[in-house]
Amino acid sequence: MTRTMWDSPLGKKTVMAVSGLIMLGYLAVHMLGNLKIFFGEGEFDHYAHWLRTLGEPFLHYEWALWIVRVVLVVAVVAHAVSAYQLSRRDIRARPTKYVHKKPRASYATRTMRWGGIILGLFIVWHILDLTTGTVHANGFQHGHPYQNVIDTFSTWYGNVIYIVAMLALGLHVQHGFWSAAQTLGVGSRTRDRAFKTVANVLAVVLTAGFVAVPVGVMTGVVS
């Protein structure tokens, strides 16, 4: 059954929907956690440290964090592999374009593939910048996330990469959340307005919430 599910494009769509919702749930929590930066260095760094001790004494130090990381990596890989395979199939199914082109679909719908690629690249940069510190500007300090965030958003490219990625995220979530509802078979004519509203609200709130941090640093609210 698992095998036939993965072989079927509808099964891959289901994988995309479920993995997308897992990532969406994580993003909501991540965004809310980020906002703690507006309460100052002490509270933000304390929150970051708490993430490592989460689940103790049942879990060992950092285990909760690693469990989340493993789930997220699985979700990202499943989402990306499905998207790649489905896209290949879709492009093969329509090899000849129409000579007469019509403006088609909403911007969010048309940019799902490129938006996904942008988000994938962003995740790599984001981890190298603020988790491992490999590409961090101005000297990465382990255990001092508040200072690291300010360093990143003190560079012009840090702000540009982050804000562009968050705009792509909003567009991706807007079409993705609603699509997931259809793929999982829970959408309907009567519930459509509700699903579209939730998709729009999630897109706007997530983008605004994430972008608030670089804007806060740029305007000096966070320093």
Added chain:
Amino acid sequence: MKLTLRVWRQQNADADGAMSTYEVDGISADMSFLEMLDTLNEELILAGDDPVAFDHDCREGICGACSLVINGGAHGPERTTTCQLHMRSFHDGDTIDIEPWRASAFPVVKDLVVDRSAFDRIIQAGGYVSVPTGAAPEAHATPVPKADADFAFEHAECIGCGACVAACPNGAAMLFTSAKVNHLNVLPQGAPERETRVLDMVAQMDEEGFGGCTLVGECATACPKGIPLFSITGMNKEWLRAGRKAAKR
């Protein structure tokens, strides 16, 4: 009306095709789009040229034979079949682009004619109900709730023209397949084959090389019969349900 037509001409399935330009004059606004093409073909035949091949049959909007992408839209600018599209939707002096359905599962046979037998094979995979033949059963023996009957009828309206595939940027046949799955799966007569129907039809749809659904919604916009986009949601639900049931067995 005087019109400039840019028509896809392709000698056969293996030949390379190209857009050819034709001028037609004396087109009445009351003509159907197909009658306008008939006028062009009469002129081509009189001039000793090869007429443009296109599919048509009932010309009443119920058979699903006609199939043209007109100015980039399946069945043209109105929400109807090409045979029910009238020249009053165009203006004197217009240039109209006419192309065949484009999808790898619908190969071009000649000019504007494509092979849609992939749809027949999807229907053969499960788009039927198995009933004992003989005298018609008493009509009230199997009650069908009004809401279910309406739902089934809405989906039964599909004429299998393939406009959904032509309009879909992924060349997907989801709307067509889902119309038939929803139509039969909601009815008591379709219940015995409810699970195998959706699993087999979806498997055949994939086998034919149609693309997947990315919820763009072009199919439902192009559908001359107004099959709703939620039809696809309904098929996804049926497919997941059938998968769960198959896993339990």
